[in-house]
Amino acid sequence: MNLDQWLEYQQSLHSQPIALGLDRVREVAGRLGLGRPARRVITVAGTNGKGSTVAFIEAMARSAGHRVGAYSSPHLVRYGERIRIDGVEADEAALIEAFEAVEAARGETALTWFEFGTLAALWLFAREPLDLAVLEVGLGGRLDAVNLVDADVAVITTIALDHTEYLGPDRETIAREKAGVLRAGKPAVIAELDPPDSLLREAERIGAPVLRAGRNYRFEARGEGWVFADERGELALPLPGLRAPAQLANASAAIAALRALLPVLAISDAAIADGVRSARLAGRMQVLPGPVEIVLDVAHNPQAAQQLAVWLGANRPRGANLAVFAALADKDVANEVAALMAHIDLWYLAGLADVGGRGQPVEQLWQKVGSLLSRSLATRHATVVQALAAARKSARAGDRIVVFGSFHTVGEALAALAPAA
Numbered sequence: 001m002n003l004d005q006w007l008e009y010q011q012s013l014h015s016q017p018i019a020l021g022l023d024r025v026r027e028v029a030g031r032l033g034l035g036r037p038a039r040r041v042i043t044v045a046g047t048n049g050k051g052s053t054v055a056f057i058e059a060m061a062r063s064a065g066h067r068v069g070a071y072s073s074p075h076l077v078r079y080g081e082r083i084r085i086d087g088v089e090a091d092e093a094a095l096i097e098a099f100e101a102v103e104a105a106r107g108e109t110a111l112t113w114f115e116f117g118t119l120a121a122l123w124l125f126a127r128e129p130l131d132l133a134v135l136e137v138g139l140g141g142r143l144d145a146v147n148l149v150d151a152d153v154a155v156i157t158t159i160a161l162d163h164t165e166y167l168g169p170d171r172e173t174i175a176r177e178k179a180g181v182l183r184a185g186k187p188a189v190i191a192e193l194d195p196p197d198s199l200l201r202e203a204e205r206i207g208a209p210v211l212r213a214g215r216n217y218r219f220e221a222r223g224e225g226w227v228f229a230d231e232r233g234e235l236a237l238p239l240p241g242l243r244a245p246a247q248l249a250n251a252s253a254a255i256a257a258l259r260a261l262l263p264v265l266a267i268s269d270a271a272i273a274d275g276v277r278s279a280r281l282a283g284r285m286q287v288l289p290g291p292v293e294i295v296l297d298v299a300h301n302p303q304a305a306q307q308l309a310v311w312l313g314a315n316r317p318r319g320a321n322l323a324v325f326a327a328l329a330d331k332d333v334a335n336e337v338a339a340l341m342a343h344i345d346l347w348y349l350a351g352l353a354d355v356g357g358r359g360q361p362v363e364q365l366w367q368k369v370g371s372l373l374s375r376s377l378a379t380r381h382a383t384v385v386q387a388l389a390a391a392r393k394s395a396r397a398g399d400r401i402v403v404f405g406s407f408h409t410v411g412e413a414l415a416a417l418a419p420a421a
Contacts, residue, residue, distance in 0.1 A: 003092045006099045007079060007113075014112045017357060020143035025115045029122070029148055031105040037125035038069055038133035040265050041149055042257050045137040045178045046157030048304045049191070049250045052242055052284055053157055056254035057134045060275025062087055064267045066131035071121040071146070073114070073138050076283050076298075076411035077418075083121045085128055090121075098123045114138050118145040132265060140167050142180020153257045154181045154208070155189040157250065159196055160303035165330065175199040182208040187260040191253035211256050219252040228255050228272075235269055238277045243285040244297075245310050251276050283410040285311060288417065291397040293317060296413060297404045302332055305339040308404060312343040319398035320345035322391045324413065326352045326384050327405040329360035336405065337369045344402070346394070347378035350387035352408055359408075384412040 001009065011017075042057055044050045051072050058070045067086055075081035080089035090098075098120035102111075111119070118138075125133050135151070137144045140163070159175045167174045175196035182188045188208040190199065195212070203210050211217060217230040226248055228235045235255075240247045254275075258267045285308070288294040299308045312321060323344040327333045337347075349369070351362035362380045370378075381387035384403075391401045403413045 001096070003079065003095055006096060010099075010111070010113045010116045013116065014110045017113065018139065019112050020140065022143060022145070022148055024109050024111055025119060025145045025148050028102065028106045028109055028111065028119055031107070032101060032119065032123055034119070034122050034126055036133075037122050037135075037149060038130035040131065040152045040261055041133045041135065042153045042155065042261075043135045043137065043146060043149065043151035043181045044155045044157065045141040045144075045181045046155070046191070047160040047162050047174075047301065048307070049157035049246055049253075050136045051281055052244075052247060052250040052279075053155055053191075053254050054134050054136045055242070055279045055281040056240075056251045056275060057132075057257060058084070058087070059279035060254060060258055060267060060272050061132050061134075061265070063274040063278070064271035066265065067129060069121075069125040069128060069130045069133045070136075071118070071125075071134070072136040073117075074407045076407060077414050079117075081282075082117065083124060085124065085130070090124060094124060095120065112145075115145045118148075122149070137178075137181060139163055140174075140180070141178040143177075144181075147181055150183050151181060151186060153187045153189065153260045154183065155191065155253050155257050156181075156195070156199060157191045157253060158303065159192060159199065160301060161332070162301045162303075163330075171196045172198040176202060179203065182206060184208060187211055187257075189253050189256045189260065191249055211260060213249065213252065213256075217252060217256045219248050221248065228252050230256065230259065232259070235272065237273050240276050241278060241280055243287070243311060244307055246307050251279075282414065283407065292392065292395040293400045294417070295400060295402045296410045297402070298407045298410050299336070299404045300327065300331055300406045302335040302339055305336040305404070308402075309339050309343055312340070312402070317398060317400040319396055319400070322346045322348065322395055322399060322401045324348045324350060324384065324387045324391050324401060324403045324409070325405045326350035326362075326387070326409040327360070327365065328352060328358040328408070329364065330358055331406070333365060333368050333405075334372060337372050341372065345377070346391075347373055348381060348387040348391045349378060350381045350384045350409070352384070352406065384409050385416045388413050388416055
């Protein structure tokens with residue numbers, strides 16, 4: 001089987017696209033003989049900011065000369081984006097070899113698509129002499145397949161209402177689920193300035209020492225750069241290559257996590273600065289310059305949409321902001337749209353194909369947001385590609401097109417824009 005066939009096959013192995021629990025992956029990992037994927041492991045959980053935090057940790061550690069494996073999800077265009085070793089995406093041959101190993105070991109165990117891929121990533125990492133593995137939680141924390149691995153440092157980025165059908169109806173309940181990645185005696189980096197009490201209580205209950213933003217470390221913009229400070233003192237840094245107001249918080253959490261591994265994993269101030277400057281991640285306020293600027297952002301819940309709104313408010317184009325928006329059926333699209341209404345002049349709504357039972361046609365999306373949008377300022381299109389084409393056709397020099405709403409939305413747009421992207 002080629003890569004596409006393997007990925008399609010994996011979707012048929014379990015009756016549910018999402019089935020949280022560690023029993024299945026633990027059983028197959030044992031058959032594979034998987035141990036720790038690297039000398040040290042950092043696990044990153046949270047609602048928003050996980051991928052960016054992983055990218056910062058990866059870039060800083062690599063700048064320090066360490067060999068790093070990074071596992072993140074979802075991907076935008078290529079499945080190999082999920083698994084990077086020393087900054088290089090896993091190629092098709094390596095992925096197929098890993099899939100074959102997992103398939104041979106699973107027997108009759110019905111793995112989900114995400115569980116299969118997580119085991120493949122850990123299998124690939126185990127074959128390399130890695131100094132550090134950075135693992136991004138897919139959903140929640142306690143029962144996510146990534147939590148199979150005990151982290152030396154755990155990072156919790158933000159807690160917001162998302163995936164409530166799996167994680168619970170409020171921030172306190174969701175925080176308890178995400179706190180499942182914490183380990184006794186191992187540092188827990190809490191990146192929110194005002195985290196849910198349940199997260200702090202769980203860290204205290206299990207004896208995980210907390211490194212909390214605003215208390216154990218802090219950050220602030222200063223001049224043309226910014227400053228990170230902890231018990232070791234202040235560190236003057238360049239602005240991140242990744243945009244978005246929240247990236248200072250994400251970069252700070254990454255620094256705190258790496259410094260928590262000192263002196264076992266050496267990280268110099270120069271490597272931190274270089275990693276802050278050089279970290280890149282597609283689809284996170286990614287700007288494609290031109291007469292009509294295109295901004296692609298994977299904002300897919302109200303908290304992330306509010307961050308995008310802050311950036312748009314501070315970076316108004318000469319002309320109009322045109323939004324290409326498509327979202328999965330289980331998202332709070334009304335509040336996403338509400339967060340951005342003051343900054344968007346024209347809306348191009350689009351449908352998303354079925355994605356594990358979560359896609360929705362544009363008419364379904366319109367039923368949820370139509371009352372918020374004037375019909376004269378919004379058009380509807382069957383696909384993201386069609387909506388993007390319509391927006392580009394109507395845009396004039398000085399306008400900006402903002403593509404957001406889902407990883408799938410941005411992925412489809414990036415594929416359509418290649419090689420421009």
